[in-house]
Amino acid sequence: MKKSVFMGALTLAGLAAGAAAAGTLDDVKARGKLNCGVTTGLVGFAAPNANGEWEGFDVAVCRAVAAAVLGDSTAVEFVPTTGKTRFTALASGEIDMLARNTTWTFSRDVDLKFEFTGVNYYDGQGFMVPKELGVSSAKELDGATVCIQTGTTTELNLADFFRANNISYEPVPIETNAEAQQQYLAGACDVYTTDASGLAATRATFDDPAAHVLLPEIISKEPLGPLVRHGDHEWGDVVRWSLNALIAAEELGITSANIGEMAAGTNNPEINRLLGTEGTLGEMLGLDAGWAKNAIMVGGNYGEVFAKNIGEDTPIGLARGLNAQWTNGGLLYAPPFR
Amino acid sequence: MTTLTDPPKETFRLSMLLYDTRYRSATIQVIAMFAFMLLAAWLINNTIINLNNLGKEVTFGFLGETAGYDINQRLLDYNSQDSHIRAALMGLLNTLVVAVLGCITATIIGVFVGVMRLSSNWLIARIMTVYVETFRNVPVLLWIVLAMAILIESLPAPRAFRGEDATASMNLFDSVAITNRGVYIPEPLFSRSLGDIHLLGEHALRFDVSMDLMAILIVLALSIFGMRKVSAKANATQAATGDRPKTWHIQLGLLFVPMIVLLVALGFHLGYPELKGFNFKGGTYMRNSLIALWLALSLYTAAFIAEIVRAGILAISQGQTEAASALGLRPGRTMRLVILPQALRVIIPPMISNYLNLTKNSSLAIAVGYMDITGTLGGITMNQTGRELECVLMLMLVYLAISLSISGVMNWYNNSVKLVER
Incomplete structure (x- = not known):
């Protein structure tokens, strides 16, 4: 018995050993590569394409950070994580940052000792059902079998929602989106629930997307964003402001098309500060002056990244909605670059 | 004349720990033990230091907090508000x-x-x-x-x-x-059920005992006890007379009759x-x-x-x-x-x-x-x-x-x- 406990301590100590020390920024620079945790595959957010290259909305954040820090958007090692393994991977130092449509909650921020560096997608939990069931509201789901990704906030929201409405359900816990899709399509569950964006992305990959409907209820607030470990503020700043640079670029009208021109200098001092032709913002972060320019050049500003990966012209077809700039009635609002 | 010499006096030199086969294995074991303990201490220490760096301490208080999630297959009563x-x-x-x-x-x-x-x-x-x-x-x-x-x-x-x-x-x-x-x-149902006994009140380890099941088990145990008695008696008769009396009908009766009576009394039916x-x-x-x-x-x-x-x-x-x-x-x-x-x-x-x-x-x-x-x-x-x-x-x-x-x-x-x- 003593031996087993010891072996466990050994394993855990081995895991914990990697977590030591601050200075992720220096580590990444020394390694020449960013280790970024993403999903195991959710089309539009993070999935390998036909050539095996990762692409998607969350992947774009990883690439922007890599470009800002290392000047090379391909210097990223994508580490697929499940809802269950993601926090351990981040806490143990296996990954430098996690961009895996992860909901910013109090307990994750405070108790799990992570630092959310912003929100790249304002989401909410929804339900998808086959049209033939004739269900029009989530409140009609009494007794339904619900597929759910285990280890996520959706699991807790679901329990709360059904409890609050005093209806019953049968949860079917599932590890990955792919397994959920298999069970849902085979009819082993009536309903699939996760973030509405994830549902839309999953539905887009079905043979017949029109045979499935998203129910109108959005039962939770799910602000999704990249996160890093607590306590390493320099690194947290780098990730936070790389994301903010993409958002501010959209607001300031910087696109992948005109960034070359704008980087030569403009009349707008904020654009100049952002792109490094004025001021020392890069130096303050411990990066090159052109850090934000590199980040924006990868896939364009936030709006362009959104449109390319999950926007209305893609099969996923998400509207900007809450994720429009504050100037357009949305919630995106980057603090000033000053 | 013979000279008796005393046997050489046992002297102990440090080098004997290594070169004397009587002590060598003990020496090696002690060294290995120390190395092992050092390794363990280093690992535990390392874990504690790293956990401290992460700002986490080892506590088990979270076990009493509300779980918040549902479990589909539960053998005892449980809901998302349990711990x-x-x-x-x-x-x-x-x-x-x-x-x-x-x-x-x-x-x-x-x-x-x-x-x-x-x-x-x-x-x-x-x-x-x-x-x-x-x-x-x-x-x-x-x-x-x-x-x-x-x-x-x-x-x-x-x-x-x-x-x-x-x-x-x-x-x-x-x-x-x-x-x-x-x-x-x-599923087996009982229309005149004896009910359940709730043990441990509201404690996290509370559980119910079905009195129907207990009754069935008790009757079954008694039946088997009776069957063994009958069979022991048959053995004794066989040993004494050489003839083994026929007992299978008594055995079957002992097994089934009390059980059927009990099930009817409890109002057994299938759902x-x-x-x-x-x-x-x-x-x-x-x-x-x-x-x-x-x-x-x-x-x-x-x-x-x-x-x-x-x-x-x-x-x-x-x-x-x-x-x-x-x-x-x-x-x-x-x-x-x-x-x-x-x-x-x-x-x-x-x-x-x-x-x-x-x-x-x-x-x-x-x-x-x-x-x-x-x-x-x-x-x-x-x-x-x-x-x-x-x-x-x-x-x-x-x-x-x-x-x-x-x-x-x-x-x-x-x-x-x-x-x-x-």
Whole structure:
């Protein structure tokens, strides 16, 4: 018995050993590569394409950070994580940052000792059902079998929602989106629930997307964003402001098309500060002056990244909605670059 | 004249620790012990320092907090407002269910296949060989996933049972529904139930005891006690007179009459599953996660058990069979009275490790979404509370306790069947 406990301590100590020390920024620079945790595959957010290259909305954040820090958007090692393994991977130092449509909650921020560096997608939990069931509201789901990704906030929201409405359900816990899709399509569950964006992305990959409907209820607030470990503020700043640079670029009208021109200098001092032709913002972060320019050049500003990966012209077809700039009635609002 | 010299006085020099064979092994053991303790201390220290750097301390207070999640298969009452420790208990019970079911089925299949593999029938022996080699040479995780995939993809969904032109129908006089969510079988119900006793009030470990079940068990125990009495009396009569009185009708009566009387008194009837809303309601619901896990674990472990059984039987020399035949014993009795008692001695010890393996392999349950203790305590709880170290340590202790209990029981059984050597 003593031996087993010891072996466990050994394993855990081995895991914990990697977590030591601050200075992720220096580590990444020394390694020449960013280790970024993403999903195991959710089309539009993070999935390998036909050539095996990762692409998607969350992947774009990883690439922007890599470009800002290392000047090379391909210097990223994508580490697929499940809802269950993601926090351990981040806490143990296996990954430098996690961009895996992860909901910013109090307990994750405070108790799990992570630092959310912003929100790249304002989401909410929804339900998808086959049209033939004739269900029009989530409140009609009494007794339904619900597929759910285990280890996520959706699991807790679901329990709360059904409890609050005093209806019953049968949860079917599932590890990955792919397994959920298999069970849902085979009819082993009536309903699939996760973030509405994830549902839309999953539905887009079905043979017949029109045979499935998203129910109108959005039962939770799910602000999704990249996160890093607590306590390493320099690194947290780098990730936070790389994301903010993409958002501010959209607001300031910087696109992948005109960034070359704008980087030569403009009349707008904020654009100049952002792109490094004025001021020392890069130096303050411990990066090159052109850090934000590199980040924006990868896939364009936030709006362009959104449109390319999950926007209305893609099969996923998400509207900007809450994720429009504050100037357009949305919630995106980057603090000033000053 | 002889000179007596004193034997040389024992002197002790430090170098003797290394060069004197009397001390050398002790020296090496002490050094190894120190090295081992240093390593352990370093690892523990390292863990503590790193946890401190992360700002985490080791506490178990989170176990009392509200779990917040639901569990589909729960053997005791549980809802999302219960504590993490109760959620862990639900998981533990689920682990035990699949482990017990798996061990029983694996033993039955294993013994059957092991004996069949020794059959003189060429075809049967070869089929069993193929079974053993396929199952034990493919990782059990793949069997679990495969079993689940087959259940999900090949069986009809509950909605196929609905409507006028239903494509699926229930089996066995509409009493069993086999769907791709699981199998619904009739459940025993009592219209004049004695009720339940609630133990431990609102405590996290509270549980109910069904008085109906207790009554049935008590009556069954009394019946068996009576049957043994009758059989002992028959033995005594046989020893005294040489004639064995006929007792089978008394035995059967003792077994069935009190049970039937009790069941009628309790108002026993079966509750049949019925399609209501999205799912079948009523009846006992065996989820396909349980079935897939149970099936895959039993078939996989049975392949190993078959080999153990075969080895055990082959270990008994042919001479024993021949000697038994020479004494006039029939083949069945030869097996039961001569071969098996000797073979069990060889079979049981490796059988223990297979039971342990099966129990530990049940932690792969999450692959099919079966909520065992790895799924609750080591999965959702760990994820929601972020207490990796505490949860993993607790999980290890739980598995250790289960395994040691199984070993204990099996060792006791082994001692009771092993040959008494004189």
